Amino acid sequence: MPLRNTKTSVRKKSTAPQRKPAKRKTKKKVNHSMPAWIRNILVFILAVFFTGAFYYFFIRPYAYRWKPCAGQKEYGVCIPCGYEVHGIDISHYQGDIDWNVLSMNRETDSPLHFVFMKATEGGDHGDDTFCNNFTEALNHGFIRGAYHFFIPSTDALKQADFFIRTVQLKPGDLPPVLDVEVTGKKNKVELQRCVKQWLDRVESHYGVKPILYTSYKFKTKYLDDSLFNAYPYWIAHYYVDSVKYQGKWDFWQHTDVGNVPGIEEDVDLNVFKGTLDELKKLTIK
Known part of the structure; x- marks a missing residue:
């Protein structure tokens, strides 16, 4: 029985330059925190507002109880x-x-x-x-x-x-x-x-x-x-x-x-x- 010619395929090494894995771009963290001086002003405004509201609704109506009587x-x-x-x-x-x-x-x-x-x-x-x-x-x-x-x-x-x-x-x-x-x-x-x-x-x-x-x-x-x-x-x-x-x-x-x-x-x-x-x-x- 005659033998079949077998061709062995040899992989040729690619000569193309290989790409290096891309580096992920890291986003720079943006500091969204509020400046301390603005935060302090807002806290002060809120404190004034709630103090005023508390006085208007709970203290003012009865303030005459503590004032000197004419x-x-x-x-x-x-x-x-x-x-x-x-x-x-x-x-x-x-x-x-x-x-x-x-x-x-x-x-x-x-x-x-x-x-x-x-x-x-x-x-x-x-x-x-x-x-x-x-x-x-x-x-x-x-x-x-x-x-x-x-x-x-x-x-x-x-x-x-x-x-x-x-x-x-x-x-x-x-x-x-x-x-x-x-x-x-x-x-x-x-x-x-x-x-x-x-x-x-x-x-x-x-x-x-x-x-x-x-x-x-x-x-x-x-x-x-x-x-x-x-x-x-x-x-x-x-x-x-x-x-x-x-x-x-x-x-x-x-x-x-x-x-x-x-x-x-x-x-x-x-x-x-x-x-x-x-x-x-x-x-x-």
């Missing part, structure tokens, strides 16, 4: 000078009240003579402490009053009728009070129209002009029409030594953090701009 200090606050008739306003937020202890505050240097009580809110919400508080105030010799918290989005006449059904005022009671603090997304003209509807309806029923309660800023902004100046005005203006409102007013709610024996929770304190006899003349005959 007059006298009672019920945990500085009592405005020049007023002899004082009172409080209460609602379910004050919880159960010890009326026997509360009545003793008529014998203090800043005697409490009148008590306003929340009766109703909106068209169907009654304060669940009103009936008891209203009876107890009369039994313990206080001049009493009742107020309605106005909800602009609810029909004004419905609110007025709800208040009338709830509150039976008697001779010697203060006129009914309308508490107006929010606009309910109504414009100024609409709000004034609704407020006037409530006032007219309630005045027609009780035969006396209601008292209008709001802050001095709210009144000057939304209820600045001269027709509202015909009503006794109860002004809310806190943390000041005197009222800045330039118009006529009868009651001033000067703080919301009074500490009154007989009431465990903080309570609003008020003064009447006049004598006790003048306050009695304001009551329903």
Whole structure:
């Protein structure tokens, strides 16, 4: 059997120059850290901001507790000078009240003579402490009053009728009070129209002009029409030594953090701009 010629293949060495493995380019680290002086400034700004916010919301409202009183200090606050008739306003937020202890505050240097009580809110919400508080105030010799918290989005006449059904005022009671603090997304003209509807309806029923309660800023902004100046005005203006409102007013709610024996929770304190006899003349005959 003839042998096959076998060719042995010999690998030729490549003469091409071999490439050296490429070196990986290493990126230079960029220092993104903030310069120390900028960081210190930002820390300082943040510290000032949070300190200011803490003071504004938690210290400022109560700062008058530590400042020297121009007059006298009672019920945990500085009592405005020049007023002899004082009172409080209460609602379910004050919880159960010890009326026997509360009545003793008529014998203090800043005697409490009148008590306003929340009766109703909106068209169907009654304060669940009103009936008891209203009876107890009369039994313990206080001049009493009742107020309605106005909800602009609810029909004004419905609110007025709800208040009338709830509150039976008697001779010697203060006129009914309308508490107006929010606009309910109504414009100024609409709000004034609704407020006037409530006032007219309630005045027609009780035969006396209601008292209008709001802050001095709210009144000057939304209820600045001269027709509202015909009503006794109860002004809310806190943390000041005197009222800045330039118009006529009868009651001033000067703080919301009074500490009154007989009431465990903080309570609003008020003064009447006049004598006790003048306050009695304001009551329903």
